[in-house]
Amino acid sequence: MLLDDKKVLVTGGSRGIGRSLCRVFAREGADVAFCYASNEEAARETERLIEDEDRAALARQADVGDREAARGLVETVTDEFGRIDVLVLNAGINRGSLFLRMPDEDWDDIMRVNVGGLYNVGKPVFQQMTRQRDGAILGITSISGIRSVPAGVPYATSKAAMIGFIKAIAREGGTVGLRANALAVGVVETDLASTIPERFLERYRDWCAQGRLGQPDETAELAAFLASERNSYMTGEVIVQDGGVVV
Numbered sequence: 001m002l003l004d005d006k007k008v009l010v011t012g013g014s015r016g017i018g019r020s021l022c023r024v025f026a027r028e029g030a031d032v033a034f035c036y037a038s039n040e041e042a043a044r045e046t047e048r049l050i051e052d053e054d055r056a057a058l059a060r061q062a063d064v065g066d067r068e069a070a071r072g073l074v075e076t077v078t079d080e081f082g083r084i085d086v087l088v089l090n091a092g093i094n095r096g097s098l099f100l101r102m103p104d105e106d107w108d109d110i111m112r113v114n115v116g117g118l119y120n121v122g123k124p125v126f127q128q129m130t131r132q133r134d135g136a137i138l139g140i141t142s143i144s145g146i147r148s149v150p151a152g153v154p155y156a157t158s159k160a161a162m163i164g165f166i167k168a169i170a171r172e173g174g175t176v177g178l179r180a181n182a183l184a185v186g187v188v189e190t191d192l193a194s195t196i197p198e199r200f201l202e203r204y205r206d207w208c209a210q211g212r213l214g215q216p217d218e219t220a221e222l223a224a225f226l227a228s229e230r231n232s233y234m235t236g237e238v239i240v241q242d243g244g245v246v247v
């Protein structure tokens with residue numbers, strides 16, 4: 001298995017891509033901890049999916065935009081699991097508004113969660129992995145952080161920020177056994193994707209060689225390999241998974 005006996009932390013594991021990450025990583029042999037914002041019922045379901053794979057599950061409500069909550073989360077996972085081998089920075093939010101008319105709160109909320117969360121969770125995990133002299137960090141980013149596609153301005157900004165974050169920590173952590181990569185996905189059918197206006201989704205299908213949206217499990221399958229030790233000589237990279245979008 002790709003992640004035999006690994007200890008994994010996934011942010012935003014209650015729904016969407018995060019839930020698939022939790023299930024697939026557990027199937028590949030990992031014990032999986034995850035956090036969520038507020039959806040307790042969905043979190044219980046993810047927990048059940050991990051346990052169905054005969055692996056330990058640890059679910060915690062923790063807002064990644066809240067520094068104290070994020071530090072508490074990392075502390076709990078380290079205490080319970082003894083170490084953190086893999087961190088997937090997945091939690092993220094989007095808003096559908098046009099830049100022209102966007103309320104200030106949309107910018108602030110997206111920056112707080114999507115960018116603040118990188119620091120709030122990423123730093124204590126980076127410190128833990130440095131102590132371990134081993135670890136892999138994977139960021140779930142978007143093609144909107146790389147290309148000019150129809151996307152919310154703060155969202156695209158935050159996803160480009162994740163790429164900078166991953167590249168810089170890959171450099172700083174490289175000599176102490178850390179790897180950090182980003183997986184830039186196109187449109188994946190989740191609740192978050194439902195914030196994208198239908199006319200954009202139609203255009204996306206036209207641009208996409210495979211003519212369809214992605215499924216969360218497809219992203220999780222690739223993520224499991226990218227985070228695994230079989231992917232030992234890749235760091236600071238951005239891998240695109242978008243069904244072949246040509247814009």
Ligand SMILES: NC(=O)c1ccc[n+]([C@@H]2O[C@H](COP(=O)([O-])OP(=O)(O)OC[C@H]3O[C@@H](n4cnc5c(N)ncnc54)[C@H](OP(=O)(O)O)[C@@H]3O)[C@@H](O)[C@H]2O)c1
Binds near residue numbers: 192
């Ligand atoms: N779907 C796409 O088309 C797409 C494309 C490119 C990149 N991505 C990226 O993939 C990641 C996951 O997206 P998704 O589509 O799976 O989203 P989703 O279906 O909306 O799920 C978001 C998950 O993140 C959690 N979350 C949200 N805010 C949080 C916070 N402040 N603290 C902790 N957890 C929080 C949610 O918890 P609750 O259930 O408690 O709300 C939920 O588990 C995001 O980073 C997104 O930018 C998605």
